[in-house]
Amino acid sequence: EPEVTQTPSHQVTQMGQEVILRCVPIxxxxxxxxxxxxxxxxxxxxxxxxxxxxxxxxxxxxDQFSVERPDGSNFTLKIRSTxxxxxxxxxxxxxxxxxxxxxxxxxxxxxx
Amino acid sequence: xxxVEQSPQNLTAQEGEFITINCSYSVGISALHWLQQHPGxxxxxxxxxxxxxxxxxxxxxxxxxxxxxxxxxxxASHPRDSAVYICAVQKTSYDKVIFGPGTSLxxxx
Numbered sequence: 001e002p003e004v005t006q007t008p009s010h011q012v013t014q015m016g017q018e019v020i021l022r023c024v025p026i027x028x029x030x031x032x033x034x035x036x037x038x039x040x041x042x043x044x045x046x047x048x049x050x051x052x053x054x055x056x057x058x059x060x061x062x063d064q065f066s067v068e069r070p071d072g073s074n075f076t077l078k079i080r081s082t083x084x085x086x087x088x089x090x091x092x093x094x095x096x097x098x099x100x101x102x103x104x105x106x107x108x109x110x111x112x
Numbered sequence: 113x114x115x116v117e118q119s120p121q122n123l124t125a126q127e128g129e130f131i132t133i134n135c136s137y138s139v140g141i142s143a144l145h146w147l148q149q150h151p152g153x154x155x156x157x158x159x160x161x162x163x164x165x166x167x168x169x170x171x172x173x174x175x176x177x178x179x180x181x182x183x184x185x186x187x188a189s190h191p192r193d194s195a196v197y198i199c200a201v202q203k204t205s206y207d208k209v210i211f212g213p214g215t216s217l218x219x220x221x
Contacts, residue, residue: 031206043155043198043211056208089153093209100145100160101202101209106153 002026004104006092012110016081021107023075023092029102031095032075034067036060036088037106043091049075082111115139116212118199124218131186133215135199138180142205146173146184147198149214155198158184189219 005024013019025032034046047057049067066078075094079086092104116137125131137144146158159166159173161182166173170189175182186193199212 033208035209035211037153042213043200043209045208045210048206048208050206091155095206100143100157103147103155103157106155108153 002102004092004094004102006104006107008107009105010108010110012112013082015084015111019079019082019109021077021090021109023077023104024073025075025092025094026096026102027073029094029096032069033093033095033101034077035091035093037091038088046077084111087111114213115210116199116201118212118215120215121213122216124220125189127190127219127221129189131189131217133184133197133217135182135184135212136180137201139201139203139210141201141203142207143202144175144182145200145202145209146182147200149196149198191219191221194218
């Protein structure tokens with residue numbers, strides 16, 4: 001069964017540092033998403049990406065965040081200068097034509 | 113107001129019991145998802161529904177589009193079913209998924 005993969009599974013960083021979270025979507029999918037879940041809260045949408053550009057972003061996705069698909073297979077989320085409140089589980093998802101979204105296993109980010 | 117609500121918030125059941133988790137939503141949707149999240153945090157998709165009913169093993173999901181309501185049933189529950197069950201919706205096919213708050217299920221042997 002095809003799956004979405006994410007690396008790393010866990011990341012610990014110091015406040016103010018840049019982090020890059022990586023995702024490998026399912027190979028023939030065209031729609032890509034990042035979500036996050038702060039501990040004890042529900043999953044929230046961050047951004048969707050299609051045709052090499054952002055198609056929608058939430059108010060959480062401010063100038064500190066960016067996404068790109070650098071090589072046609074990876075899909076990355078960059079946080080430029082991490083804050084304590086960025087500590088969360090980050091999920092990548094991908095979707096194809098008429099298909100459900102498939103979620104990756106998540107990256108647990110801890111900002112100290 | 114949250115667009116997706118679930119009940120109950122927490123549920124404890126004895127092994128073997130029949131379990132129902134309810135979801136109601138307030139927006140027009142193209143699809144509704146039921147997802148499972150284990151303590152490790154990963155999300156697993158259980159069902160995607162746009163109408164009717166789906167069954168997979170001991171899990172059954174139903175949706176009533178007119179009433180904007182869906183239920184997830186677990187028959188003959190088992191301790192390994194202990195997890196958070198999340199209802200989520202999509203307004204259109206390629207739209208973001210809007211998540212409910214989740215129902216935390218604990219099945220006791």
